[in-house]
Amino acid sequence: MVIVVNRRGPVTACHVARNPLLAEDKRATIKGSEPLSEVPLVSLSHSCLTMNLLLLAMGLILLGGPHALHMGPGDPNFDEKLVKGKWFSVALASNEPKFIAKDTDMKFFIHKIQVTPESLQFHFHRKVRGMCVPTMMTAHKTKKKFQYTVNHSGHKTIFLEKVDPKHFVIFCAHSMKHGKETVVVTLFSRTPTVSPDVMWMFKKYCKTHGIHTSNIVDLTQTGASPRRCATLPKGPEN
Structure with missing residues (x-):
């Protein structure tokens, strides 16, 4: 069992996807929920990428004001x-x-x-x-x-x-x-x-x-x- 201490907050799926050490532990716990079983690294990376793209799109809309709509x-x-x-x-x-x-x-x-x-x-x-x-x-x-x-x-x-x-x-x-x-x-x-x-x-x-x-x-x-x-x-x- 690998014990990870994250001083900035709970371990998230994005942490798991970005950190090879976390990825090696297929039983890593995310945000205190049920232990993850067999979490594919590629799947988590894709989820993080999608989340980041959505946040970027929302930010561009806010920066562009109503005209961006x-x-x-x-x-x-x-x-x-x-x-x-x-x-x-x-x-x-x-x-x-x-x-x-x-x-x-x-x-x-x-x-x-x-x-x-x-x-x-x-x-x-x-x-x-x-x-x-x-x-x-x-x-x-x-x-x-x-x-x-x-x-x-x-x-x-x-x-x-x-x-x-x-x-x-x-x-x-x-x-x-x-x-x-x-x-x-x-x-x-x-x-x-x-x-x-x-x-x-x-x-x-x-x-x-x-x-x-x-x-x-x-x-x-x-x-x-x-x-x-x-x-x-x-x-x-x-």
Whole structure:
């Protein structure tokens, strides 16, 4: 029996894998649990390597901040021009409740997207005191693919995320004000509604970006009338 004294803490599987003396003792006890029987050195080394890689990945995500969570469309060669045309706002989510409140003036309903060599131009209708008021927001392209900047009511960074140009597109916007970050995620559709699968995917995406389920709004189920606000240039809500 080999007796090992570890002044820095209990003997772990990683210690066993890295220390040949420990590996020779197939009955080494790890963290006071049941004695290990026939612990293969290669298996333990592989486990330690996997653990270290996971810790490294988590560290890189933390260092990269929220931007590290954005992977863009599945196809890195996706042509941004394919998102141009008419769209409907069908879902909205945010970590800031005021952006999704039922009667807020901060809701924007998409009408169409135009694509230029330097930018994406979002044509919205904004509900203001029962009126659908047209407005336009320009998102300037950056050196990073599928990432844009907007100087509209403060500086924002917008990411083009999941997309099926014939059916739906998801955009995620980050803005910082007074040291607090706000995240707004929007789901646009070519039709006034989307399939349950697309809505499920949108909700899953929001959860992975730290947005609670209670802050995800299905606009097709709230009476917000995205179709009317997206098609009427201006007029009262009936």
